[in-house]
Amino acid sequence: MQTDEGIVVDGVRRSFGPVHAVADASFTARPGRVTALIGPNGAGKTTLMLMLATLLAPDAGTIRIAGADPLVDPAAVRARMGWMPDVLGSWAALTTRATLELTGRLYRLPKPRAAARAQELIELVGLQPLADQPTRVLSRGQKQRLSLARALVHDPGVLLLDEPASGLDPAARVELRVLVRRLAGEGRTLLVSSHVLADLEEMADDAVYLQSGATVAAERVAAVRERARLWRVRATDDAALEAALGSRPGVQRDHLGVLVPVLDEHAAADLLADLVGRGVRITAFAPAAGEFERTFLTLTEEQHA
């Protein structure tokens, strides 16, 4: 990994008085990829994002954003990085268009370019009907779209998105996912935090887990991922399914069907073939939880054990 690309964080710490909001964060987010930042409430995600965005100084450790150090050269970082905060502070009386034009001017775009860029971004995030309305009339989800547009004004190579899907309806979530993938496909580095792990699962390539301010070591994440996971199985005839599963260890039941521990995808394929071979008519067969959710929950259980 070259340090002039993506995001490189090493041994970063930041406390607020006695609270160690970020105790030890080290990770790399690579260009062309979407990296999920996952952690429970209060784990330090926003504090970490603020440090990456040059808005908060770390007490220790090093950060590089597209090769620039936020402490030494915050202007270079801001030129290369777009930040979508979890809550958008907007100028209530300005229109959507004027907000984006002004943001462009703040990034020193010439006036005609700022106007053209505002129009491009309004179209990109689907805010055409509200382009000339004051931002105070925007709903929460519409403000999220404006916030994303604002982060993109200067065409940055690195994007930090803090809870980008919050307040978005299902259709807008799908659009966000498509847009995020497109931005990564253009070679940008994206770091995305969200509590909605199913959303992250569908947009992210890599994951960084944060627990009590510390990033979880890759070896520990790998160890969790190697354990058996539960697969959900449904059939047209419950009794036939139960009989075919026999005394298989660890089988559980919930309101949606039967959950079977399976070591890996080969074992899942074997199980499916076995059930079908025994004449069970299977209607659903899939992992019960996404990879991020399962890893997150297991890490949390281990921490509290």
Ligand SMILES: Nc1ncnc2c1ncn2[C@@H]1O[C@H](COP(=O)(O)OP(=O)(O)OP(=O)(O)O)[C@@H](O)[C@H]1O
């Ligand atoms: N300015 C501050 N002053 C004092 N404590 C703070 C400050 N900012 C954050 N904290 C504390 O640091 C810890 C991490 O907070 P942070 O907002 O970074 O977590 P988070 O992972 O973003 O949480 P959430 O998922 O709930 O948004 C929390 O215990 C929080 O109370």
